[in-house]
Amino acid sequence: MTRDAAAVAAVQTTRLGRRYGQVWGLRDCTLEVPAGAIAGLVGPNGAGKTTLLQMIIGLLKPTEGQASVFGQTSRAHTAATLARVSFVAQDHPLYRDFSVADMLHLGRVMNPSWDQGLALARMNALGIPPKRKVKSLSGGQQAQVSLTMALAKRAPLLVLDEPVSSLDPIARLEFMRDVMAATADTGLTVLIASHVVSELERLCDWLIVLTAGHVQLAGPVDDLLAAHRLLTVPRATQDAELPGHCIHRSDSDRHSTALVRADPARMAALDHPGWQADPVGFEQLVLAYLQRPPAAAAQDDPAQAAARPGPTTKAVTR
Amino acid sequence: MIWVSWRQHRSQAIACLGMLGILAIFAIVVSSSMRTAFSHDALAGCLAHNPATGACQGAVGAFMNSFNTVVNIGFWALSLALPGLIGVVIGAPLIARELEYGTWQLAWAQTVPRTRWLVTKLAVVTGGLVILGAAMTALITWYRQPMDRLTGHFINNVYDFEGLALTAYILLAFGLAVLAGLLIRRSIPAMVAALVAWLAVRLAVEYLLRPRFQAPLTLRQTCAHGCSLDVGITSVPPETGHIGDWVLRAANPGNQIVGTYQPAGRFWNFQFIEAGLIVTITAAALAATIWLLRRRAA
Numbered sequence: 243m244t245r246d247a248a249a250v251a252a253v254q255t256t257r258l259g260r261r262y263g264q265v266w267g268l269r270d271c272t273l274e275v276p277a278g279a280i281a282g283l284v285g286p287n288g289a290g291k292t293t294l295l296q297m298i299i300g301l302l303k304p305t306e307g308q309a310s311v312f313g314q315t316s317r318a319h320t321a322a323t324l325a326r327v328s329f330v331a332q333d334h335p336l337y338r339d340f341s342v343a344d345m346l347h348l349g350r351v352m353n354p355s356w357d358q359g360l361a362l363a364r365m366n367a368l369g370i371p372p373k374r375k376v377k378s379l380s381g382g383q384q385a386q387v388s389l390t391m392a393l394a395k396r397a398p399l400l401v402l403d404e405p406v407s408s409l410d411p412i413a414r415l416e417f418m419r420d421v422m423a424a425t426a427d428t429g430l431t432v433l434i435a436s437h438v439v440s441e442l443e444r445l446c447d448w449l450i451v452l453t454a455g456h457v458q459l460a461g462p463v464d465d466l467l468a469a470h471r472l473l474t475v476p477r478a479t480q481d482a483e484l485p486g487h488c489i490h491r492s493d494s495d496r497h498s499t500a501l502v503r504a505d506p507a508r509m510a511a512l513d514h515p516g517w518q519a520d521p522v523g524f525e526q527l528v529l530a531y532l533q534r535p536p537a538a539a540a541q542d543d544p545a546q547a548a549a550r551p552g553p554t555t556k557a558v559t560r
Numbered sequence: 561m562i563w564v565s566w567r568q569h570r571s572q573a574i575a576c577l578g579m580l581g582i583l584a585i586f587a588i589v590v591s592s593s594m595r596t597a598f599s600h601d602a603l604a605g606c607l608a609h610n611p612a613t614g615a616c617q618g619a620v621g622a623f624m625n626s627f628n629t630v631v632n633i634g635f636w637a638l639s640l641a642l643p644g645l646i647g648v649v650i651g652a653p654l655i656a657r658e659l660e661y662g663t664w665q666l667a668w669a670q671t672v673p674r675t676r677w678l679v680t681k682l683a684v685v686t687g688g689l690v691i692l693g694a695a696m697t698a699l700i701t702w703y704r705q706p707m708d709r710l711t712g713h714f715i716n717n718v719y720d721f722e723g724l725a726l727t728a729y730i731l732l733a734f735g736l737a738v739l740a741g742l743l744i745r746r747s748i749p750a751m752v753a754a755l756v757a758w759l760a761v762r763l764a765v766e767y768l769l770r771p772r773f774q775a776p777l778t779l780r781q782t783c784a785h786g787c788s789l790d791v792g793i794t795s796v797p798p799e800t801g802h803i804g805d806w807v808l809r810a811a812n813p814g815n816q817i818v819g820t821y822q823p824a825g826r827f828w829n830f831q832f833i834e835a836g837l838i839v840t841i842t843a844a845a846l847a848a849t850i851w852l853l854r855r856r857a858a
Contacts, residue, residue: 335661
């Protein structure tokens, strides 16, 4: 699917940064998520994921740069921004002394576009009685109530911050399945932050890797996988001899394994005696970038720069 | 949004009603025995004739023996704690609890801008507190009615419970606590900080400003057989000879009484001045809270 150059990105950030006292929680973050994408935001704890998400939806004011949702700057004191985003925060906070019905009623009175039918149908399907108090629900059920509130808001962008990190494996599976089902029905754009890489692999078609406040990698998952190869080369091979850009390298006694990034055409033509080129997996790719020093993102190759939208918007292939 | 505010403060509202109920039971029990004693001692008739000469002294003394402890002592201590406690317990968690439990991310991500969210909540809760303050004032005024006929209601501990002062001081504690909750971000420390600030304002007003709301009148009178200065609770201040006057200062050099006082008739002037001052401080605290919350948003 090739998008029209004029199409508005669901999420766009330009040199976005947020400082907490003397420390930058996030710096110089420029990225784009096209409408309709299911984007995974991966990063270790403290990488600035929550900061980025809160600035995107307008809960937090950027120190520098700007964030926009569907072409409009995120400003949380206008109902227009708020109406376009549904948010499930980390640990899915709810009012503990409310009943489930109270929570849904809160959603109804605070959102003009609220879909009560959808909310009740989901609670029914999940077997959560509306009369139950929130504090008596299991963690998985609370997460489902949060997701239901976000979906029933009927906003075109759904932002999830570590939605499954506190859930057991079964609840994780069910939660992610429900997110997928919801997006399939409605063409929702989803931005989901997680450090559970395996969960994202099944869900996402767009990937953003964030470490220590910097974007390491961003783009459509298929393109990113096509642009990377895992090369097995003799140990003596220098980094400079490798095609493209070496992202991560591990050396054993006789061989080295290097994850390189280069033009897919050049990769296909690669035929070097004694070298073996293998396609890279999603998790391998993410881990390689997570292990990279943050400074490496700054002096990046042209392929990486191309994944960042410049001043002139260009077509992004998905 | 009004429903949300109500639902979040429902249990606090029920607790306040419970407290009002206990207060009412206490008031009815004590006040009815006080009213019986008042009419039994024929104090009304005595006061109507000539309160200043001391003709009623015996009857007043007996009445005071029975009721001074329960009605007057303790009121001052209560006035220093109760309005402040009510205000901070309700005010501090209003924002701090959302920050502590992370629910701000839920509340402020709905389609209601956080400024409107806060203003609605403040309006609903302030309305509730005004009703509570008015109900408590009415109850205490009714309860103290016989005693007020002997002492007036200008003396410090009574002044703080009748008229507008009680409601104004509940609102002050509430406003300071909401602001403290936003700044400190934790409910309990915010309650403590707000209570300390509230007490500082409360005492500064009582001891530094209130005596000066209007220029006090001076008194100077000569007594033939030596003057006795008794500014206490026993009914009529001998300096002015009029129930309810608030004697600020008095001394008796020789056969004279020299001093200053605020006449009883100024009670409502003082109430309006003090309530105006306190409500202004409250409004400033709430306006600062709204401004800070808005500034933090993108």
